[in-house]
Amino acid sequence: MSVHTQASAAGAGGLRAWLTTETPQSRTQAKLGRLYLGWLTFTRNTLAVVGLGIVLLLVAMAVLAPWLAPYDPLAQDLGQRLLPPSGAHWLGTDAFGRDILSRILYGSRLTLMIVLLVAVTAPVAGLLIGTVAGYLGGWVDTVLMRVTDIFLAFPKLILALAFVSALGPGIENAIIAIAITSWPPYARIARAETITIRRSDFISAVRLQGASKARIILGHVVPLCSSSLIVRVTLDMAGIILTAAGLGFLGLGAQPPAPEWGAMIATGRQYVLEQWWVATMPGIAIFVVSLGFNLLGDGLRDVLDPKG
Template sequence: MSLSSPLPPRRGLRAWLTSDTPASRFQARLGRYYATWRALSSNPLTLLGLAILLALVLVAAFAPWLAPFAPNDQDLANRLAPMGGLHPLGTDQLGRDILSRLLYGSRVTLAIIVLVAVISAPIGLAVGTIAGYFGGWVAAVLMRVTDIFMAFPRLILALAFVAVLGPGIDNAVIAIAITAWPPYARIARAETLTFRNADFVRASIVEGAGHWRILMTQIVPLCLGSMIVRVTLDMAGVILIAAGLGFLGLGAQPPTAEWGAMISTGRDYMLDQWWVAAMPGIAILLVSLAFNLLGDGLRDALDPRKRRS
């Protein structure tokens, strides 16, 4: 670490992080991270959502060690067994352990969430910032394309893309990502319109900075806060769309353990063996709720008007 970024003193670390006059960019950056964490940690519901998502990551990572059985092992003698004993959450119509399939299904859900966010968020950010910064015919073309995608319900549009691409997890991810980026583009464009005529942008232009450099070094970083909040809140909808595709047989294909497909196979037993469909439904509910709780907390923490000192 350079001399311009002094280490915090052994005492008074909190005061060093919350200093109104940071001595370096490093200290200022750590101070912003600390203020954001304080805002998040002061909200119990946000911490609950974060805990559920961390549990999802851990469960997905250690599923082979946590699951009592392999996800596709069949025990026909114990098919549709109730909860308890060797099968804490019961078994399905083929005698497969529901708990094991839930644990392995968390991997599919987490993979879909990460891939959709990685694909759709950069696309929406790029379209929105370019449209907002350059304006004119560039904005007209890009935003009309955005409006076309937003004119259709996301699930219907995803179904159309999957019908063209074919069933499967990979195609489901592509279809969901294609339908998820338009809201991000609108948010990025609105944020860019508030910054493009700011004094610091005009000063960069006077100093000879190019448009693309201004976009990448000044505009895009300022849009990241709103994008992170919107992506987090949208993940609940992504989970529901992925589960809907799996329910219709267009997502993960048998015998892959996927929560939406598990609900589909259990719908015929809802009256007598309710746990077959209820357990994956509860898992979807908890993860969706966790993303909403975390998104609400991030929205408050990243809003300078609500950030606590």
């Protein structure tokens, strides 16, 4: 073994020992050590790593779509309509002669945008509502939870259809409708955990030090409830993608000629028996991405919520 190889091995071993020590010398070392141990736990789950790979592939597709797409996703060529998969068009063409692979690549941008915008709105709203209701209790808890129950009484897709019908078709209104209908489960989870946390000794100690209710909720309760919500958000991403695709399929989401996967399936359903690739290819994309988020969520649950 060369001197360079020995030094590299020693350096890697020293870093691993520094991260896994039971007596960290600083808060930064303790945080990095927890992250490293969490990563080791995550990587033991092969399917979770596969899910992470699929999600990273979705991100790469969205970022690199202009360079990966072989054709303009909006360019029509009726002389090339409904061509089967071939060397020129790997996934075939649709009824307007547009390259399906290019449209799927650009459609990943819409899918990722929906996922990100819903993930930063609905869980945050649910977390705040749930923690406030759980910590304050009384009439505040009663009012907030009854509103939550009203939203939970309706199927998510039906409620989203009602909101987007009132707001009007379009990708922005579809995102708003999905976010409005997605927060109640997060509020329920946050409230249940807050009721347990508020009885903890350290919360009593913080209260005795004169901390306000807002400071306790935002500074102590919310961070402790976040890990389980991250797991739930990741697992819910598949449902969010399917809801967005359902709205697009019904013509209430992204409007033509936008390359949204649900809308692509809708335009290809009339050719499903003979030109099967028109609807099948975007359907496979939805299936693979949904599966990836589910597998990733299972892995994160093992790391962030071992009791789950």
